[in-house]
Amino acid sequence: MVQSVLIADSGATKTAWRLLENGKSINFHTSGISPYHMSQSQIENLIRQEFPQKILTKSISKVFYYGTGCKTSMKARIVARALATFFGDANIQVTHDLMGAAIATCGNKAGIACILGTGSNSCFYNGKKIVSNSPGLGYVLGDEASGAYFGKLLVQHFLYKKFDQALEKAFVKQFNISKDEILHKVYREPFPNRYLANFAQFLSAHRGHYIIENIIEDGLREFFGTHLIRYPQIEKMPVHFVGSIAFHFQDKIDELCNAYGFHLGQILKDPMDGLTKFHQLKSGSKKI
Numbered sequence: 176m177v178q179s180v181l182i183a184d185s186g187a188t189k190t191a192w193r194l195l196e197n198g199k200s201i202n203f204h205t206s207g208i209s210p211y212h213m214s215q216s217q218i219e220n221l222i223r224q225e226f227p228q229k230i231l232t233k234s235i236s237k238v239f240y241y242g243t244g245c246k247t248s249m250k251a252r253i254v255a256r257a258l259a260t261f262f263g264d265a266n267i268q269v270t271h272d273l274m275g276a277a278i279a280t281c282g283n284k285a286g287i288a289c290i291l292g293t294g295s296n297s298c299f300y301n302g303k304k305i306v307s308n309s310p311g312l313g314y315v316l317g318d319e320a321s322g323a324y325f326g327k328l329l330v331q332h333f334l335y336k337k338f339d340q341a342l343e344k345a346f347v348k349q350f351n352i353s354k355d356e357i358l359h360k361v362y363r364e365p366f367p368n369r370y371l372a373n374f375a376q377f378l379s380a381h382r383g384h385y386i387i388e389n390i391i392e393d394g395l396r397e398f399f400g401t402h403l404i405r406y407p408q409i410e411k412m413p414v415h416f417v418g419s420i421a422f423h424f425q426d427k428i429d430e431l432c433n434a435y436g437f438h439l440g441q442i443l444k445d446p447m448d449g450l451t452k453f454h455q456l457k458s459g460s461k462k463i
Contacts, residue, residue: 178236185242187293188369191447209243210250218257235265241275273298279449280415280441292418293372295321297402309402320398322372329374379423413440
């Protein structure tokens with residue numbers, strides 16, 4: 176009997192999926208899934224509308240889902256029930272994205288694992304489970320150095336007219352948006368964190384400008400100073416990062432790790448390859 180395994184890594188903005196079958200893989204993406212902002216029926220509708228039809232008709236043996244907002248069993252069950260609607264015969268395991276980041280970067284070894292994507296989070300992982308977590312408080316109260324955090328800073332700089340003339344002109348050209356539109360999107364429409372994170376691309380496009388470099392460094396220092404220095408294990412364990420923000424600004428992360436005396440481990444744009452390797456080894460085979 177062919178064993179088909181579906182792995183998901185879901186953030187607030189997008190979800191990466193990988194189907195493993197007969198030593199081959201099929202990769203695809205959907206919108207982000209968050210049980211904090213979506214009901215079971217909304218998640219089901221997303222899967223129904225955005226999954227490739229050939230995936231929905233397959234007989235899936237196991238589903239390993241790592242997603243934002245799935246730390247509590249109540250929220251994890253919302254996602255698990257939605258998945259079971261389509262893959263009722265599968266063994267479905269749902270946990271949060273921080274565990275996915277820890278497994279992908281640390282495997283079965285101890286380390287500090289961090290997410291710097293649309294949101295941010297961190298933990299100490301002992302090689303089997305997450306032992307401690309400097310909590311991610313979401314984009315309103317926390318998410319330091321996340322895409323949403325940087326997007327909020329950029330919007331503030333634009334609306335408060337803190338950009339110089341060249342940056343303001345570039346911002347207007349790239350996004351062509353007014354104050355009223357920004358406020359409506361942030362306060363009146365769903366998923367404002369996704370919306371704010373979209374502005375973070377402006378940082379990469381304007382590296383080298385002193386205002387942009389200051390924003391990046393200040394945001395990362397906020398993450399290091401608020402979260403990473405709180406882990407007593409940080410002096411002995413490697414610190415790993417996953418996420419688009421970490422990937423694009425890894426030069427700054429490297430500089431800060433040197434400044435703080437931290438041992439920098441892996442920086443991955445996404446954890447999918449690490450998760451795939453972990454589950455293949457766990458199954459006792461290099462191929463599923």
